[in-house]
Amino acid sequence: MKNNIAQKNIPQGWNQTTLEKIMVENAKSKLKVSDADNIGSYPFFTSGEKVFSHSDFFVKGENIYMATGGVANIKFFNGKASYSTDTYSFKSKENTEFLYYILLNNIKNINKQHFSGSGLKHLQKNDLKKNFILLPSITEQQKIAEILGAVDEDIAKTQDVIEATEKLKKGLMQELFTRGIDHTKFKKTKLGEIPEEWEVGGFENFVNPEDKNAIKLGPFGSTLKKEFYVEKGFKIYGQEQVIKGDATFGNYYISEKKYKELEAFKISAGDILISLVGTIGKILIVPENFERGVINPCLLKITPDKRRADSKFIAHLLKSDFLIQQMSQKSHGGTMNILNKGMLMSVMVGLPSLDEQQKIAEILSAVDEKIFINKKLKNKLIFLKKGLMQDLLSGKVRV
Secondary structure, three states: OEOOOOOOOOOOOOEEEEHHHHEEEOOOOOOOHHHOOOOOOEEEEOOOOOOEEEOOOOEOOEEEEEEOEOOOOEEEEEOOEEEOOOEEEEEEOOOHHHHHHHHHHOHHHHHHHHEEOOOOOEEOHHHHHOOEEEEOOHHHHHHHHHHHHHHHHHHHHHHHHHHHHHHHHHHHHHHHHHHOOOOOOEEEEOOEEEEOOOEEEOHHHHOOOOOOOOEEEOOOHHHHOHHHEEOOOEEEEOHHHHHHOOOOOOOOEEOHHHHHHOHHHEOOOOOEEEEOEOOOOOEEEOOOOOOOEEEOOOEEEEOOOOOOOOHHHHHHHHHOHHHHHHHHHOOOOOOOOEOOHHHHHHOOEEEOOHHHHHHHHHHHHHHHHHHHHHHHHHHHHHHHHHHHHHHHOOOOOOO
16 A cells, blocks of 8 residues: 555556545544443444444444544444444445455554644545555455454454453452352451451561561662663662563663662562552562562562462452552552552451462462463464465465
8 A cells, every 4th residue: 555656566466546446435424422322232433442332323234444533543344333423434345344454554654644733633534545555356355354354353252262261360359369269157357258267467467577678668769870780780670570570671780789788679589579650450479580689669579478478379469459449549649550568558458378378379370371371372363464464465475
C-alpha cells in the first residue's frame, strides 16, 4: 500500500488500484459513543479499542470499522452491527476481509500519514482513499483472508483461555486466602470467616522478628546517585526488574565499598521485591542464581522467615485483589498509587501454617503456569500472523 505513489514490481496476476476505487462507504452514523446501551445483542464499534453493544443495527455482512479520531485502529466484523459517528465504516467491492488485512498491515503508516490536526488528530479520509493497493484475483484474496482469519481465530481462542484462567485464578485466590484447603470449621474475625486453625495478623508474622531488615524500604536517593555507578560490581535492583519479572534485566552496578555501606538493603534468594510507585501488585521473588546487590529507593523488600513463611505464598497474597484493595485504599498517590512500609504493615491477613501456605502456592503457581503457556502461545501466533501478512499481502508467497 503506497500513499499516492504507484508501485513497481507488481506480482504476476495482481492489479494495482486505489482504495477509493475498491471501497464502498457505509452511511455516516448519527450515534454517539454514549448511545451504547451495553445490553443489546449487536456489536457497537467506536474509535476506541473496546467494542460495546447496542440494541439496534444498521449494517450487516462483512464490514470494516476504522477510527476517525485519536489514533488509527481498525476492526473487521461479519454480521449485523452498529457504529458511532466517529467511526468510518466501509466494505470492499471484492473481498472485505482481505482489504481489512491490507489496511491492518499498514496501520502504522495510516496513523502517521493520514491522521493530522492540532490537539486530537483526525483521519483525513480523502487522502487515505488515494492510496494505491495491490489486489490479487478474488480467489486468491479469499484464500489469503481465510489463512489470516484462521490465525486470528486461534489468537482469539487463546485469549479466551487466558481470560477464563485469570478469572478462575481470581476466584481461587479469594477462596484459598479466606477458606484455605479442606477446612470444615471456621470462626468469625474482622476479615470475615476464616479456618479455626488460622490467626489474623500482619506481614510481621511472615518474617524473623529479630531481623530488623526483614521488611526494608530502599535507601534514600542521595545514597544511590548515578555518580556512584560503576561498570561492574554489585547490582542495583529497581522497578525495571520487578515490572519485567526478570532479575537478570538491567545493568546498573555499585562498587564493593558502596555495597558494604548499603548492606542493610542487600537482597537474598527468596526475598520478595515490591514496586512502590504506580505499580501496586508488581512483585518479584529473587531467584537462587541472582547477582548480589541492593534495592534502590523505588522498592521494598521482604525477607521471609523460612521456618514460618513461604515466599511464593506471600507473592501470590500480595497480588490478590483482597490485599491490593486494602493497600489501594491507603495509597496517597491519587492516579499514581504509591506504597510505603506503613501501608503494608497496616494490612491484615489470615495466617495459614507453613505446610498449607506451600499447598496454596502450589495450586496458584500451577494456574499461573497455564496462563504463562497460553500467553506465550498467543505471542507466537501474533508473530506468525505478522510474518504471514508480510508474505501473503505482498505476493511474496502465493496461494
